[in-house]
Amino acid sequence: MHLHKFEKIWLIFGIGSLFLFLGIIGVNAFYMGNQPPSCLVTIDPEKVDITEPFNQPGVKKIGQNHYQVTIVTQAFAFTPNTITVPKGAKVDFVATTKDVVHGFEIAGTNINMMLEPGYVSTATQVFEKTGEYLIVCNEYCGTGHHMMGAKIEVTD
Ligand code: CUA
Numbered sequence: 001m002h003l004h005k006f007e008k009i010w011l012i013f014g015i016g017s018l019f020l021f022l023g024i025i026g027v028n029a030f031y032m033g034n035q036p037p038s039c040l041v042t043i044d045p046e047k048v049d050i051t052e053p054f055n056q057p058g059v060k061k062i063g064q065n066h067y068q069v070t071i072v073t074q075a076f077a078f079t080p081n082t083i084t085v086p087k088g089a090k091v092d093f094v095a096t097t098k099d100v101v102h103g104f105e106i107a108g109t110n111i112n113m114m115l116e117p118g119y120v121s122t123a124t125q126v127f128e129k130t131g132e133y134l135i136v137c138n139e140y141c142g143t144g145h146h147m148m149g150a151k152i153e154v155t156d
Helices: 005-031 045-050
Strands: 058-063 066-074 076-079 082-086 090-097 100-106 112-115 121-128 131-135 149-155
Touching: 045 066, 045 090, 058 082, 066 082, 066 112, 090 100, 090 112, 100 121, 112 121
Parallel strands: 066 090, 082 149
Antiparallel strands: 058 066, 066 076, 090 121, 100 112, 100 131, 131 149
């Protein structure tokens, strides 16, 4: 079968636009610090306390100006409850829950994750301003939900 020249051009244009579009979505998803929907890092929620890195929640320096913050959640608390990181450093958050679904939102940033039992959620943030940032649980998780919070202290 013979394709008309213009049909060919439109076909190429269509496929090209599709890839361009997918590319933009992909870049945006990561730029916003969101998790790809296929967040497939799993964990046994019963064994969080003995699974790396959650057996040692807290702040760990993993490189030049690069930190990993490991967070365990359960009704109705974040562990650790206070996190201190330096201004301008790259901070990788790695979080999970030991019981029900909790939220992990850092007020004043784009980080807003849903922590689901059995899954590990990650996000990266560079804090450009010193001060205190609140971490809030924004998924209803029970009677103590509104009390569930933590804070990040960004120092010079
Ligand atoms: Cu945890 Cu709401």
